Structure formats: C-alpha cells, structure tokens
Amino acid sequence: MINVTETKTDMDVINKIMSRNQIEFEEINRIVEEILANVKKNRDDALRDYTLKFDRVEIENFLVSQAEIDEAFNNIDQGLKEALLNAKKNIEKYHEKQLIQSYYLKEGKDIILGRLVNPIEKVGIYVPGGSAAYPSTVLMNAIPAKIAGVEEIIMITPPGKDGKIKDSILVAAAIAGVDKIFKVGGAQGIGALAFGTESIPKVSKIVGPGNIYVAMAKKRVSGYVGIDMIAGPSEILIIADEMANAKFIAADLISQAEHDEMAASILLTDSRNLAEKVVEELAKQVEKLERKEIINKSLNNYGAIIITSNLEESIEIANQIAPEHLEILTEDPFAVVEKIKNAGAIFLGEFSPEPVGDYFAGPNHTLPTSSTAKFSSPLGVDDFLKKTSLIYYSKEALKGIKESVIQIANDEGLTAHANSVKIRFEEEV
Amino acid sequence: MINVTETKTDMDVINKIMSRNQIEFEEINRIVEEILANVKKNRDDALRDYTLKFDRVEIENFLVSQAEIDEAFNNIDQGLKEALLNAKKNIEKYHEKQLIQSYYLKEGKDIILGRLVNPIEKVGIYVPGGSAAYPSTVLMNAIPAKIAGVEEIIMITPPGKDGKIKDSILVAAAIAGVDKIFKVGGAQGIGALAFGTESIPKVSKIVGPGNIYVAMAKKRVSGYVGIDMIAGPSEILIIADEMANAKFIAADLISQAEHDEMAASILLTDSRNLAEKVVEELAKQVEKLERKEIINKSLNNYGAIIITSNLEESIEIANQIAPEHLEILTEDPFAVVEKIKNAGAIFLGEFSPEPVGDYFAGPNHTLPTSSTAKFSSPLGVDDFLKKTSLIYYSKEALKGIKESVIQIANDEGLTAHANSVKIRFEEEV
Numbered sequence: 001m002i003n004v005t006e007t008k009t010d011m012d013v014i015n016k017i018m019s020r021n022q023i024e025f026e027e028i029n030r031i032v033e034e035i036l037a038n039v040k041k042n043r044d045d046a047l048r049d050y051t052l053k054f055d056r057v058e059i060e061n062f063l064v065s066q067a068e069i070d071e072a073f074n075n076i077d078q079g080l081k082e083a084l085l086n087a088k089k090n091i092e093k094y095h096e097k098q099l100i101q102s103y104y105l106k107e108g109k110d111i112i113l114g115r116l117v118n119p120i121e122k123v124g125i126y127v128p129g130g131s132a133a134y135p136s137t138v139l140m141n142a143i144p145a146k147i148a149g150v151e152e153i154i155m156i157t158p159p160g161k162d163g164k165i166k167d168s169i170l171v172a173a174a175i176a177g178v179d180k181i182f183k184v185g186g187a188q189g190i191g192a193l194a195f196g197t198e199s200i201p202k203v204s205k206i207v208g209p210g211n212i213y214v215a216m217a218k219k220r221v222s223g224y225v226g227i228d229m230i231a232g233p234s235e236i237l238i239i240a241d242e243m244a245n246a247k248f249i250a251a252d253l254i255s256q257a258e259h260d261e262m263a264a265s266i267l268l269t270d271s272r273n274l275a276e277k278v279v280e281e282l283a284k285q286v287e288k289l290e291r292k293e294i295i296n297k298s299l300n301n302y303g304a305i306i307i308t309s310n311l312e313e314s315i316e317i318a319n320q321i322a323p324e325h326l327e328i329l330t331e332d333p334f335a336v337v338e339k340i341k342n343a344g345a346i347f348l349g350e351f352s353p354e355p356v357g358d359y360f361a362g363p364n365h366t367l368p369t370s371s372t373a374k375f376s377s378p379l380g381v382d383d384f385l386k387k388t389s390l391i392y393y394s395k396e397a398l399k400g401i402k403e404s405v406i407q408i409a410n411d412e413g414l415t416a417h418a419n420s421v422k423i424r425f426e427e428e429v
Numbered sequence: 430m431i432n433v434t435e436t437k438t439d440m441d442v443i444n445k446i447m448s449r450n451q452i453e454f455e456e457i458n459r460i461v462e463e464i465l466a467n468v469k470k471n472r473d474d475a476l477r478d479y480t481l482k483f484d485r486v487e488i489e490n491f492l493v494s495q496a497e498i499d500e501a502f503n504n505i506d507q508g509l510k511e512a513l514l515n516a517k518k519n520i521e522k523y524h525e526k527q528l529i530q531s532y533y534l535k536e537g538k539d540i541i542l543g544r545l546v547n548p549i550e551k552v553g554i555y556v557p558g559g560s561a562a563y564p565s566t567v568l569m570n571a572i573p574a575k576i577a578g579v580e581e582i583i584m585i586t587p588p589g590k591d592g593k594i595k596d597s598i599l600v601a602a603a604i605a606g607v608d609k610i611f612k613v614g615g616a617q618g619i620g621a622l623a624f625g626t627e628s629i630p631k632v633s634k635i636v637g638p639g640n641i642y643v644a645m646a647k648k649r650v651s652g653y654v655g656i657d658m659i660a661g662p663s664e665i666l667i668i669a670d671e672m673a674n675a676k677f678i679a680a681d682l683i684s685q686a687e688h689d690e691m692a693a694s695i696l697l698t699d700s701r702n703l704a705e706k707v708v709e710e711l712a713k714q715v716e717k718l719e720r721k722e723i724i725n726k727s728l729n730n731y732g733a734i735i736i737t738s739n740l741e742e743s744i745e746i747a748n749q750i751a752p753e754h755l756e757i758l759t760e761d762p763f764a765v766v767e768k769i770k771n772a773g774a775i776f777l778g779e780f781s782p783e784p785v786g787d788y789f790a791g792p793n794h795t796l797p798t799s800s801t802a803k804f805s806s807p808l809g810v811d812d813f814l815k816k817t818s819l820i821y822y823s824k825e826a827l828k829g830i831k832e833s834v835i836q837i838a839n840d841e842g843l844t845a846h847a848n849s850v851k852i853r854f855e856e857e858v
Contacts, residue, residue, distance in 0.1 A: 007774040036565035070632070080840055094542055097532050105791070107525060112777075113523055113791055118770060134841045168840050204803040221661070226804030254645050256844040285852075289846045305449060337819065341547060344483060345818035348541075351827040352820050355846040359837040360533070362542055363818035374633040375549050375655030377816040387806040389774035390766065391781050391794035398780040400790060404512035408788045411597050412563045413507055415719045416687040417784040420680040423714075424780060 001300045002253075002265075002282060004275060006307035011320075017264045018321060018371055018378045020233065032187045039191030044198045050188040053412035055129075057163045062199045064165060064181040072170035080266075081171060084135055087360045088175050094362030098381035104390075114390035119149035120226070123199060123384060124193035125178070126208035127169060127216075129158035129185050135172035140365045140379065141208050142176035148384030153178045154203055156193065158185025164326045167177060179238075185210075185216035185271060194221035206380065209366075228379060232370035233262035235302075236354060237323035239314045239336065241269035244329040245350060249274075250281035252327060252353050257298035264302035266323070268314040275305050278281045285373040315339045322373040325354050344373045398424065431682075431694075431711060431728045433704060435736035440749075446693045446731045447750060447800055449662065454641075461616045461645045468620030473627045479617040484558075486592045491628045493610040501599035510600060513564055516789045517604050520572045523578035523791030527810035528576055533819075539826035543819035548578035549655070551630060552813060553622035554607070555647075556598060558587035558614050564601035565787060569794045569808065570637050571605035577813030582607045583632055585622060587614025588594060614639075616646035623650035636808065638795070657808055661799035662691035664731075665783060666752035666772075668743045668765065671700035673758040674779060678703075679710035681756060681782050686727035687720040693731035695752070697743040703735045744768045749801040754783050773802045827853065 005013050033420075038046040044062070046050045055074060058289045073081070092205055119428045127133065138155065145153050155178045157165055161206040165183060173181050182200050184192060196202030205226035206218060236256035238249055253265035269275055282299065286292050315336060322342035330336055333348040340346060343369030358365045366372050366379035393401075402421050409418035434442050462493050466573030467475040473491070502510070534541040537708035554570045556562065567584065572580050584607045586594055593771035594612060602610050611629055613621060620641075623633030634655035635647060647656045667678055698704055711728065715721050737743045746766060747755060751771030759765055762777040769775060776787055787794045795808035822830075831850050838846035 064470065070655075072754070077840075079834075080836050083836040086830070086833055087837065094534060094544075097534070098544070100529070103526050111790075115527070115774050115792070115807075115809075116766075118773075121770065130843055136837060136841065140626070223801070226801070231806075247437055247852060248849070251852045252846070254847040255843070255845040258843060284849070289848065290842075295845065325673075331822075340817070341550065342815075343817050345820065346545075348821040349823075350820065351824045352822045353827075353849045353853065355834050355838055355843075355849055356822055356827065356830075357818070357820045358846065360834050361540075361820045361822070362546070363820060367818070372652070372655070373815065373817070375815060377814075378544075378818050380816070385806075386771075386797075386802065386804060387809070388769070388772050388802070389786070389796075389807050390777065391774065391786045391790045391792060392762075392777040393780075393781045393785055393790070395780045398782075398785065401515070403508070405513055405789050407506075407509050407512040408516065408565060409784055411506075412565065413560055413719075414684070414687060414784075416680070416684040416724065417787065419714070419718065419780045420677070420684040423676060423680045424782065 001296060002279065002305055004279060004305045013304050013306065014317065014321060015029065017266065017304060020213055020262055020264065020302055025422035028212055029216060029412070032213055032220060035187040035300050036191040036217060039188050039197065040195045041120060047184050047197060049390065050186065051159070051184060054186055055158050056161045057159055058182050059159060059163060062182040062184050064170065066185060069170050069174050072167040074168045076098065076171050084139065084168070084172055085175060087136070088139055090360060090362035091139055095144045095147050095381050097389060100385065112390065112392040112393040116388040117385050119151065120204050120384050120386055121150070122152045122154065122203040123150045124203035124206040124399060125153065125155045126189060126206060126210050126214060127155060128156040129160065130211055133166045133169055135159065135168040136365060137209060138169060138172035138178070139176050142173065142178050144364065144379060144381045145384045146177040146379045150384050152201065154193065155181045155200060156184050156189040157181070158189070159183040187213045190214060190217035190221060194225050206316050207383065222417055228366065228383060229368065229372065229376060231366070233264065235261045235264035235323055235369060236325040236327065237266045237268065237317055237318055237321055238327040240267060240269045240274060240329040241311060241331060243331045246274055246277035246281045246348060248353070249278050249329060250285050253282065253303065254285055254289065254295055255353070255355060256325070257295045257303060261294055261297045261301065263298045265299060267305045268308055268317055269305070270308050270310050270314060272307055275307050278305060318343070322371045324367045324369045324373065327354065342374045344368045344378060357386060430707065430725060431734055432604060432733035433467060433734045442733050442735065443746070443750060446695065446733060448837060449691055449693065449731055451589045457641055457788040458645060461642055461649060464616040465620040465646060465649060468617050468626065469624045474564045475611050476617050476621055476626060479615065480613060482589070483615055484587050485590045486588055488588060488592060488612050491613050493599065493612060497500065498599050498603050498838055501596040505596045505600050509597060513568065513597070513601055514604060516565070517568055517572065519789060520568055521576065524573045524576050525683035525812050529814065530634045539823040541819065541821040545819055547813050547817065548580065549633050549813050549815055550579070550582065551581045551632040552579045553632035553635040554582065554584045554833050555635060556584060557638050557639055557722055558589065562586065562595045562598050564597040565794060567598060567601035567607070568579040568605050571602065571607050572816060573793065573808060574813045575606040576811045579813050580628065581620065583609050583611065583616040583630060585611045587610040587618070616642045618644060619646035619650060623654050636812065643659045652665070652721040657795065657812060658797065658801065662693065663688045664693040664695070664752055664798060665754040665756065666695045666697065666747055666750055667756040668747055669696060669703060669758040670740060670760060671703055672760050673703055675703055675706035677779060677782070678707050678758060679714050682711065682732065683714055683718065683724055684782070684784060685695060685754070686724040686732060687718070691731065692727045694728060696734045697746055698734070699737050699739050699743060701736055704736050707734060747772070751800045753796045753798045753802065756783065771803045773797045773807060
C-alpha cells in the first residue's frame with residue numbers, strides 16, 4: 001500500500017507526490033467559460049437553469065429564509081451545536097490578534113503620511129455541498145471576514161435534491177455572522193458573486209474551497225474580483241523519531257488520506273523500527289474505516305514513508321517540501337520547530353493531531369498546499385482588509401524637497417512629473 | 430483632446446476607461462511559453478541566446494561585479510545620489526511600521542497556539558530596462574523586502590546594447606540592500622528566477638513591473654512561485670472643487686498621461702468653470718513637454734473631465750472607480766478622505782502632487798490598478814512575510830475537548846479524523 005523508501009538524496013518519490021495537482025481539462029475550461037458568460041447575461045434565469053441541471057432541483061427563491069435557519073437550529077444535535085459554538089470561540093480568539101490598525105507618521109503640520117486600513121466591503125464565501133459540506137469551512141472563512149469588519153458576508157452553497165441545505169451548515173453560518181445565504185453552487189455560483197444577479201449581490205472578493213469547476217471559475221474571475229488561493233489537494237508530513245507512537249502516526253496519515261484520492265501522507269523518520277511498525281498499523285487500522293477505498297488509493301498513490309539518516313535530514317527535507325500540515329512527533333518537538341522555515345501549520349507532540357486544528361483549536365484550516373508555504377500563508381483577517389496610502393505635504397514641505405523629486409523624475413525621463421512639482425512654485429502669470 | 434462630459438448617471442466614459450487593459454495576445458503567450466520551457470531546459474545557455482536576440486548584446490557573466498557598482502557610484506550625479514538616499518530614508522521609515530511579529534496564545538502549560546511570522550527566504554525583483562529603467566522601482570520593491578528580513582534579494586534587469594546597466598539603477602540597488610544583480614530581462618529573466626539556472630538562483634517570489642512579455646511570464650509561473658499583482662496601466666483620479674488650481678490639475682493629469690498611451694487621467698469636479706480652465710491649461714502645458722505625443726494619445730483615449738452635480742457625487746464615483754492614485758484638491762481635503770473607501774494612494778491638497786509619492790514621500794508606488802483597490806493593497810512588508818500556524822495540546826487538553834472534535838468530524842463524514850483523536854485514548858492493546 002504505502003511506499004517505503006530510504007533513499008536520502010534521491011527525492012523522486014517526494015517530487016512525484018508534490019507535483020500532483022488538479023489537472024486543468026480543456027473541456028472543463030470551456031464549460032466554465034460558457035457558464036460564466038451565461039450567468040453574466042441571463043443572471044437569475046441562468047442560475048435557475050444550472051441548478052436544475054446540476055443540482056436536480058428547482059429553486060424559486062435562492063435566499064435562505066429565517067424560517068429555514070430557525071428550523072436548522074431546532075433540528076441540529078445539541079452536542080454538535082455546542083461543539084460549533086466552542087470552535088467559533090477559539091477561532092475568534094485566535095484571529096482577533098490579527099486585526100491591524102491604520103498608522104500615521106507626522107512631521108509637525110507639514111507632512112502627514114498614513115496607511116489606512118479598511119475592510120473589503122462585500123465578500124462572498126463558497127461552501128461545497130454534498131459529501132464535502134463541512135460546517136468547519138463556514139467557520140474558518142466567515143469568522144476572519146467578520147473580525148476584519150466586512151460589511152456584508154454573502155455565503156453560497158449548492159442545495160440538495162430536496163432544495164435544502166444541511167443543518168450544520170446553516171447553524172455554522174448563523175453563529176459565524178454570515179449576512180445572507182444563497183442556494184446556488186458550482187461555476188454558476190462563482191459567476192453570480194463576481195457579476196451580481198437580481199438576487200445575488202456582486203462582491204469584491206470570493207473565498208472558499210470547491211471542486212474543479214469552482215476552482216477554474218474562481219481563477220477565471222480573479223483580477224476582476226479578488227480570490228483566495230486556489231488550493232491544491234491536501235497533504236500531511238509527519239516528522240517522527242524512534243520515541244513516537246506508531247499507532248498515532250498511522251491514524252494521522254490515514255486521516256489525511258481519507259480526504260480524497262489526491263491527498264498525500266508522508267512520514268519522515270530516522271527509525272527503521274518505527275517505519276515498520278507504522279506499516280503494520282496502517283494495514284490494521286484502514287480495515288476498520290468507512291472510507292477505506294479512498295484511503296487505500298490515496299496511500300498507494302501519494303503515501304510515503306521515508307527513512308532518513310537523522311533528524312536533521314528529516315527537517316531539511318520538510319523545509320524543501322513546505323507541507324500544508326506538519327506534525328512533529330519527536331522527543332523535543334519545540335526544538336524542532338525552531339528549525340522549520342516553511343509550513344502551513346505545525347502540530348506539536350503526541351496529543352495535537354491534525355483534526356484538532358481542522359476543527360477546533362483556533363488557527364485557520366485554509367492553508368497553503370503544494371509547497372506554496374514557501375511564499376504564502378494561512379487564510380487570516382488580513383485577507384479581508386485592504387490598505388490605502390495617504391500623503392499630505394504642505395507648501396513649505398514640498399518646497400524643501402522639490403529638487404530631490406525633480407532630480408529623480410529627470411533621471412527617469414519623466415519630465416511632466418518634474419513639471420507637476422515645478423509648476424507649483426512658478427510665479428503666477 | 431481630453432473628453433469632457435457631464436453625465437451624472439451614465440458611466441460609459443468611466444467604464445470604457447476602467448476596462449482598458451493590457452490585452453493577452455495568443456501569439457505572445459506562445460512565445461512566452463517557449464521561452465520559459467527553453468530556460469528551464471537549457472538554463473544559462475538559453476539566457477545567453479535570448480539576451481543576444483532581444484537585448485542585442487553578448488553577456489558572458491550575468492552577475493554585475495562590484496567594480497561595475499563602484500563605477501556607477503563614481504559616475505552618478507551627486508545630487509541624484511543624495512535624492513535617492515533621502516528617498517530611501519523616507520521609504521524605510523514608512524515601511525518599518527508594517528513589520529509584524531509572531532504572536533502566541535497560551536492556556537497554562539496545556540495549550541499553546543501561535544502564528545509564526547517568517548520572511549520569504551529568497552525574492553527576485555524585476556526592474557525594466559531601456560526608457561522604463563527607474564531607480565524608484567528598485568527602491569520601492571527592495572526596501573520592503575529588506576525590512577521583512579528576506580535572506581537573499583536577487584535583482585534582474587536587461588542590459589543595454591553596451592552590456593551595461595544604468596548608473597542610477599545600480600546605485601539604487603546598492604543602497605537598498607539588493608544582494609545580487611544579474612543582467613538579464615524579459616520572459617527569460619522571469620524563467621531564470623522561477624526555475625534557477627547555473628548563474629541565477631531560484632527564488633520563492635518574484636515582484637516588480639515589466640512589459641507584456643514579463644507580465645505574462647509572471648502569470649505563467651505564478652503558483653509555482655509567488656508573484657505580486659500583475660499591474661494594469663496606471664491611472665489618476667482627481668477630485669476638485671471650484672477652489673482648486675486649474676494649472677496644478679492640468680500638470681498632474683499630464684504627469685500621469687506621460688507614462689504610456691494606456692494611462693488614464695480623470696478629473697471629477699462640480700465646477701464647470703474649473704473644468705473649462707483645466708481644458709485650456711492642458712492645451713497650453715502639453716505643448717512644452719518632451720513626451721507630448723504620448724501625452725496627447727493618452728488624454729485622447731483615456732482622459733476625461735466629468736462634471737458632477739456636487740462633491741458627494743464626485744466621492745461616490747471615486748469609490749466606484751477605486752483609482753490607483755487619488756488626488757483630493759478641495760477646500761477641506763481631510764473631510765473628503767473620511768468618505769473614501771477604495772483607492773490605492775490618496776494625495777491631499779495642493780502641494781502633494783503624485784510625483785511626491787512616486788519617488789520620495791515614503792509610501793510604496795506599487796499600487797492596485799484597474800479598480801482592484803476594492804480588494805487589494807499597495808506593495809508592503811507583508812508581501813515578503815509568510816505565516817505558519819502552531820498548535821500544541823497536552824494530553825489533558827485534548828481529553829477535555831475530544832468529544833467536540835469527534836462530533837464535528839462525524840458530522841462531516843470524516844470518521845478517520847475522529848479516529849485519530851479516539852485512538853489516543855484507547856486502552857493499550
């Protein structure tokens with residue numbers, strides 16, 4: 001099932017795993033283009049047609065009513081509701097520390113500079129439907145937007161064949177402070193958020209995960225509206241030494257593998273003994289699990305146990321991979337953290353398995369995949385803020401520095417730039 | 430020359446101007462693909478071939494030597510050098526306030542959460558050559574990277590036919606703290622930074638402006654490496670009332686128009702009298718300027734004076750346009766600022782013309798164009814930082830919340846996620 005290798009310099013297995021990605025099919029691209037154009041032109045009518053075609057349900061009114069939300073609160077398991085409320089509290093507490101304020105630099109009354117921080121006015125959140133309808137997606141995307149001060153948070157999600165949205169999704173949206181929820185999904189939903197329709201307001205930025213149609217539609221409208229990153233398939237990397245518990249490691253590799261067949265699960269360890277135990281545990285545990293078919297495919301294709309010569313080498317390879325999720329299961333995980341340069345989220349020690357971060361602890365679960373942690377970051381409050389520079393110079397202040405500006409402008413051959421300063425000090429004609 | 434209109438509801442002129450953009454030519458795309466593939470395969474050899482073909486010069490050693498930098502310091506006009514040093518000081522002072530630190534949240538010894546902030550390790554800066562070789566580009570891109578703590582800042586810029594780089598570019602790079610400068614430009618330069626060659630190190634992020642080949646190459650490698658935004662053509666919007674000085678306004682519209690034929694210059698004013706004076710001034714001033722051909726074309730195609738019914742309406746339209754540069758030339762510009770929601774940079778009052786910000790004041794001149802200020806921000810220190818989440822739970826802490834995690838995992842149908850928590854509390858077999 002899982003690939004076991006001990007090559008230390010040959011990164012072939014790793015390279016194969018890290019270059020896996022959603023493929024762009026010409027055909028899908030063509031369909032997405034057509035859907036977007038149709039939504040732009042025919043608006044709600046187009047949405048109704050596509051919802052009938054793809055979601056197999058006729059939707060008259062896309063907006064989820066207060067009555068539907070109330071019903072979801074009645075139906076939901078009270079323990080689950082409490083769990084979501086507790087998760088919300090943790091996510092809020094963690095993200096509130098990311099809020100930044102405007103700043104100013106003043107030199108007397110003559111110079112005022114500033115960086116103004118404002119929330120993006122309207123934001124759209126895409127939440128997948130069907131088997132990938134996760135309330136945690138709602139919390140992780142809506143709460144940072146709310147903390148940023150976004151005026152209107154619009155959520156869209158495809159309805160089931162019964163025209164309904166899953167209870168936990170509606171409850172999560174309500175507790176996270178989503179302003180409006182619309183029953184529409186797919187590329188058509190992305191088009192609706194980007195262009196606006198009779199029912200659905202145009203937003204300035206769209207965030208949230210989705211299938212290949214949603215991802216390509218987001219890519220397509222990007223630049224016209226803002227988008228978060230197009231996430232690749234999910235991955236976990238575990239660094240473990242001989243002290244680590246093989247049972248826990250196997251469970252964590254499997255929990256990643258159950259996401260989908262493209263998910264990657266990698267163990268780096270300097271202990272051959274541990275590696276062998278993990279292989280045994282994997283076989284034992286997979287058998288008992290509901291999603292074992294997906295798990296086996298994912299481990300076969302993109303699972304790997306790599307035996308390294310020592311912990312230092314494990315760390316070096318981890319930094320090269322820049323994994324989305326990194327678990328450190330070593331004797332002193334905090335000492336290892338200091339050497340990690342590239343990762344989306346780091347989970348430390350035996351009792352911090354990835355699902356704690358996926359749902360509950362507070363940090364965002366939208367993380368950079370496919371080595372992009374080398375240059376990008378978890379979703380956060382900053383993704384819903386934008387900045388504007390401010391420059392004020394008095395006449396005196398401009399007079400004092402005008403020669404510098406003119407000199408640089410002339411060097412750049414932009415004489416009209418120089419002129420716009422000069423003209424302010426010419427004698428009136 | 431400039432378009433004058435007074436329509437208040439019909440946004441046709443504005444829409445035409447704001448939807449102007451660099452067009453993607455199939456042919457250019459094909460060429461860029463070919464160049465990137467060649468650089469990936471043949472590395473330095475490919476760079477040499479393209480440099481001979483496009484820049485008409487044979488380059489043996491791409492790396493700019495210390496002797497060349499010393500020579501640039503000898504050659505440069507001392508006033509210009511001083512101006513660049515002063516600009517550097519201002520840019521540093523403004524951007525230093527953007528540096529953010531890691532934060533931690535602890536609950537006793539049982540829970541530690543954190544957001545680790547690290548600089549991106551290696552960054553590449555593209556600086557255009559020829560008539561668009563601007564030392565201000567160097568300062569505005571390199572200084573925020575330096576403040577972020579980037580370990581290695583690599584700059585690339587195309588050589589002249591004599592194989593040399595402009596003095597002011599080399600001096601700006603040296604004073605901004607660029608680590609290495611290479612003589613290579615175009616799509617081949619972007620390919621070199623993205624893939625690495627024998628001479629040029631692979632970087633994790635590429636920033637800086639460039640022509641259509643450079644822009645399309647950046648778009649192409651985006652995701653594989655990080656990039657800053659692909660900037661559209663530049664634009665200025667001026668809000669003025671009847672108190673404003675027509676001469677200054679005309680000079681500022683023109684200074685924008687001289688950039689290139691795609692640049693847009695828009696005046697919104699509620700004073701017909703002022704509008705007429707600006708039209709006269711434009712005609713008078715353009716005649717005297719070196720780049721008058723470009724200026725006239727730009728004003729013809731993408732210049733507009735729009736007479737609004739009042740200041741409020743001017744503000745409303747400005748927010749809809751979300752201009753890259755916004756000058757406020759009204760009786761009380763600070764009162765207007767409070768109502769501006771969307772803009773890249775705001776210039777307040779009669780003595781804060783745009784060139785002060787382009788070169789000198791401190792805020793970055795890389796700004797969101799084409800209405801993207803609705804969701805994006807000036808280049809800043811943050812663009813060179815990346816964040817990693819940190820999660821530690823003790824056994825006790827995990828025990829306390831495990832039911833919540835299991836409940837959400839089960840609702841999401843991810844039973845292996847639930848299992849990775851459960852297994853940690855099973856009796857040892």
